[in-house]
Amino acid sequence: MPEIHYHDYLQLDKILSAQFPESVKRQLPAHDEMLFIIIHQAYELWFKQLHHEVDSVVSILARPSLNDNSPELQTVVHRLNRCVTILRVLVHQVDIMETMTPMDFLDFRDMLRPASGFQSWQFKELEAKLGLKFDHRHGKEYYTAQLRSEHVDLIKKAENEQSLLQLLNSWLERMPFFNEKENWGVAISDTGEKGHPFWNEYRQRYARSLDEAEKSNLAVFDEVFFNNPPSLNRESLALSAEANRAALFIMLYRGYPILQLPFQLLNSLLEIDEQLSSWRYRHMNMVHRMIGTRIGTGGSTGKDYLKAAADKHYIFKEIAQLNSFLIERSKLPALPYYMEERLGFVHQ
């Protein structure tokens, strides 16, 4: 094997000769177009890395035998946290873009039409792999309207495969410690309610924790955790009532060793949503600053389109919603000894 050289290993010939400013081609060189190209290329490279991480996480979560305390689950959490760190960098990269003034942008903006970040299929495919469904997209068909057909195919394929969110649902549903056929020996108040004693007890404690103005939360509690009454929009929800119960249990009892990794997994997904949303808002504000209320080069309403997409495209919002159903630690129902043992925490 020939000795590897840095230049060849990184294919720098290709990467460093892949910047062709339109303004130079038209002999009207605009200094900042180089920055504009390089920053978009840097984003696309990071998007590629995010796909690499998400694909690997999806393939691990798709294994039916994934254990909750296994090295594989640690790998999942580690890689999702890496995605979070990359997304943080992507949010900060907007700072560099903002060193370009609106007038500098105008020097070459019209030459780019109708090209737009709107045609970034990697970004849309990533949203789909994470779990954003077509029905939940702002503007529906519109989001693929300007993509090439081969890129639309990639996004449709990702939408039809099991997303990270769907795999999370299956994983939560099969929590091995979480056998609701047992009653967990929980001491219950005599309410005559049907259902699992632990959840009946928890529901009562939650109800007592609500302020007058929050009383309607109890109906949402029943819908989210017991599908009662059967939710009309259940089809559009990713997490089943059973998965929601497992996720809430993880959040409530996360101090137990076996629940620490599952908790970190849930937390990293919320962090991904938060960073994606920060990116959308920073991008939107930058767009507003750069082009005001003019339409985008991709022909959308510009800032208004981006705002609507930012508000609607939270992917893990069903997990975030579970935080409304937490109660204080000191009010949690105590778990029986054998449950504590199962969760990896045994009193001496």
Ligand code: HEM
């Ligand atoms: C001067 C800088 C920028 C301006 C003025 C700008 C403007 C816009 C506008 C107006 C849209 C809406 C679609 C349209 O009508 O074109 C859009 C979408 C988008 N832009 Fe930018 N953009 C800028 C920089 C960037 C950068 C650096 C990236 C990094 C990849 C990026 C990625 C995207 C993406 C992914 C979308 C689609 C968002 C969605 O559909 O939710 N943009 N941009």
